Amino acid sequence: MSLGMILRRGVIAAGAFLLAAPALAQRAPEPIRIGAVLSVTGPASFLGDPEDKTLRLYVNRINQAGGVNGRPLQLIIYDDAGDANRARTFATRLVEDDRVVAMVGGTTTGTTLAMRPVFEDARIPFISLAGGIEIIDPVQPFTFKTPHTDRMACEKIFADIRARGLTRVGMISGTDGFGQSMRGQCVRVAGAAGITIVAEESYGPRDSDMTPQLTRLRNAQGIEAVVNPGFGQGPAIVTRGYHQLGIRLPLYQSHGVASREFINLATPAAAEGVRLPAAALLIAEQLPTSDPQHQVVLDYKAAFEREFNQPVSTFGGHAYDGLMILVEAMRRANSTDGTRLRDAIRATRGFVGTGGIVNMSATDHMGLDLSAFRMVEIRNGDWALLGN
Structure with a gap:
């Protein structure tokens, strides 16, 4: 249980006991439960670790700013260590026990494909952070992804x-x-x-x-x-x-x-x-100020590196994009109903993320075109944008 939840429950208990201050007895808003199954450890940890850090960082920021439609987010994360069977088990737990309304996670293509049927059957929106095109081609009703294919x-x-x-x-x-x-x-x-x-x-x-x-x-x-x-x-x-x-x-x-x-x-x-x-995130400082992604990637890079004192990676950026696409969809839909939330996610247009400018539709559950990719070359131990 988070410190914030403990404090809120303490206020509720005190208000109910004292009776003289009935305003304190009002129940705190029910949190919106969001699931994440990530490969925080194991062979894909270099992907899952920055994803985990990013989701925790930005859920805290969103809650400090008032949450989503007046409700705090509750992030429930499990570590599958890169194992597809564990990932499916955790996906089932998120649906049946934790009662999440959406999922942002799935570090690898293998773990994502293992979990996808669980969320599809439960009609819960699932935003994957993995690269394989088969995750969203052919389109599955409730499955989306943020990385380029x-x-x-x-x-x-x-x-x-x-x-x-x-x-x-x-x-x-x-x-x-x-x-x-x-x-x-x-x-x-x-x-x-x-x-x-x-x-x-x-x-x-x-x-x-x-x-x-x-x-x-x-x-x-x-x-x-x-x-x-x-x-x-x-x-x-x-x-x-x-x-x-x-x-x-x-x-x-x-x-x-x-x-x-x-x-x-x-x-x-x-x-x-x-x-x-x-993604543009790797060469953030090399982007011209006129580039629509320039400020987005600079802000994310600064926030991540300041918080964790380690270099940013595009994989954490995929998690940022997934979470923000979900949060914006929740705000537009003003609902956590699975179908309404699914419809709001695939109505995403002009979202400027770390991976590119996202324009989803009923037939495109990723929303990126080839212009979202930048060709880079490693020079002197660092990334260089080709053409510079």
Whole structure:
């Protein structure tokens, strides 16, 4: 129980006992219960930890400002440690025991897909923070997401490869849910993008050395660039091995590594020159003041880094966007009824978040287009917006 809830209950008890001050006996507004199942620990903790911190920070801020429609938010968070079965168990608990009215969470594609049927069956809006396109394609009535999709990442990467005059790529993909999903999307859109996939390799989430796979890619004929669909520690290991083997071809990573931790794990020397699509949050200070996202990302970055004394990541930004989209929908709907809230979320238009400008609809439960992605390159151990 939070300190605020304890204090409110103390006031209610005192008012009921004293009788002479009946105003004190008025019941505090019923809190709005919001659920979150995140991978705060485990292999995806570099995603889940900033999500957890962001939700706690901004729920507190919203409550200090008066809550939503006069009611405080009560955030109920469970840590699935990246395990899909645990995630589904916690989702069931949120629905049946905690009686949440909405869910902001689902750190990975795998945990999100495990939880989705629970919230769909309960007709409770679920805003995922994971990347896989299958989360919202085909559209599910009560499921939404805030990050850019893996299909968008493939399209953005391939466009940059073509802009460099290259067309033939090799891929080394993670076998986790996100890696498999993005690999499939890259294969699907390669032809339309004018890209030929010459050779493919893969690695498991627990693999600690990708030298054999990278050696085969290095020796493959005709490869002009390498794309690594994956997240977690795998892409950092790939990047280190790529550098150690002296491979000089351009290396592209996914938006699933868009955090300072990736550069640290890969080492700045190995990561030098790596490119990836990412949200504007990574290069907040490099945005022109005329950019609609400029002030939003600067404000979030300042608030997060001041509160937690650690670098901001796009993953925390996904949680910020999800929470704020939900809160705005609650205010517009003036209701926590599942269907009304669902309708208000998908009526979101012109929401300026850390991930882009969101315009949802009944057929688009993400609301971002390709312009929301920025291509960045790692230079001297930091992010640089391409074109700058």
